[in-house]
Amino acid sequence: xxxxxxxxxxxxxxxxxxxxxxxxxxxxxxxxxxxxxxxxxxxxxxxxxxxxxxxxxxxxxxxxxxxxxxxxxxxxxxxxxxxxxxxxxxxxxxxxxxxxxxxxxxxxxxxxx
Amino acid sequence: xxxxxxxxxxxxxxxxxxxxxxxxxxxxxxxxxxxxxxxxxxxxxxxxxxxxxxxxxxxxxxxxxxxxxxxxxxxxxxxxxxxxxxxxxxxxxxxxxxxxxxxxxxxxxxxx
Numbered sequence: 001x002x003x004x005x006x007x008x009x010x011x012x013x014x015x016x017x018x019x020x021x022x023x024x025x026x027x028x029x030x031x032x033x034x035x036x037x038x039x040x041x042x043x044x045x046x047x048x049x050x051x052x053x054x055x056x057x058x059x060x061x062x063x064x065x066x067x068x069x070x071x072x073x074x075x076x077x078x079x080x081x082x083x084x085x086x087x088x089x090x091x092x093x094x095x096x097x098x099x100x101x102x103x104x105x106x107x108x109x110x111x112x113x
Numbered sequence: 114x115x116x117x118x119x120x121x122x123x124x125x126x127x128x129x130x131x132x133x134x135x136x137x138x139x140x141x142x143x144x145x146x147x148x149x150x151x152x153x154x155x156x157x158x159x160x161x162x163x164x165x166x167x168x169x170x171x172x173x174x175x176x177x178x179x180x181x182x183x184x185x186x187x188x189x190x191x192x193x194x195x196x197x198x199x200x201x202x203x204x205x206x207x208x209x210x211x212x213x214x215x216x217x218x219x220x221x222x223x224x225x
Contacts, residue, residue: 041217042218045212090157097209101147104157106155
């Protein structure tokens with residue numbers, strides 16, 4: 001089983017809203033990732049968690065706040081987003097950080113109005 | 114059908130033909146490479162990978178070739194089918210670097 005699930009599939013929010021994206025994997029992977037993908041572009045790394053600890057923050061604005069409650073779950077809390085933050089948000093996981101294959105979820109399509 | 118480097122982001126092939134998607138990677142220290150397929154509205158799907166100690170690896174209908182001398186990676190798809198229509202991304206990483214570096218992607222379209 002190489003499944004990473006993400007909820008919701010679609011999200012529309014205003015610039016004053018607070019929302020959260022959720023990601024779950026049951027493969028026993030110890031590394032989890034958030035990516036942002038704009039149309040016709042490759043995924044851009046936002047955050048990396050390794051063994052439930054934040055390992056990398058790619059200078060992401062503080063209006064994006066990641067959280068890793070346990071080894072299977074990864075959240076991305078959203079607050080005061082801008083219209084340019086509209087994108088596909090992808091979660092991925094890998095066995096660990098040692099150059100292993102990352103498996104992606106289906107993504108959450110976010111629209112900020 | 115074949116695309117050349119990253120300057121031709123779209124590749125059109127006839128159904129049943131073989132497709133070759135190319136990728137020029139940037140880091141000579143990269144030692145692990147992955148091809149992903151991304152269909153419209155979906156997340157990237159792992160297709161095949163290769164480590165730098167190999168120059169060729171085969172899967173079901175797909176073959177990845179690695180030429181470290183010129184930092185070039187290619188994905189060959191045999192007998193292309195309509196279901197192969199997607200954007201294909203190459204990705205490279207250095208073991209322990211914690212990051213994948215993605216190429217810009219190539220859109221593969223299949224003509225009936």
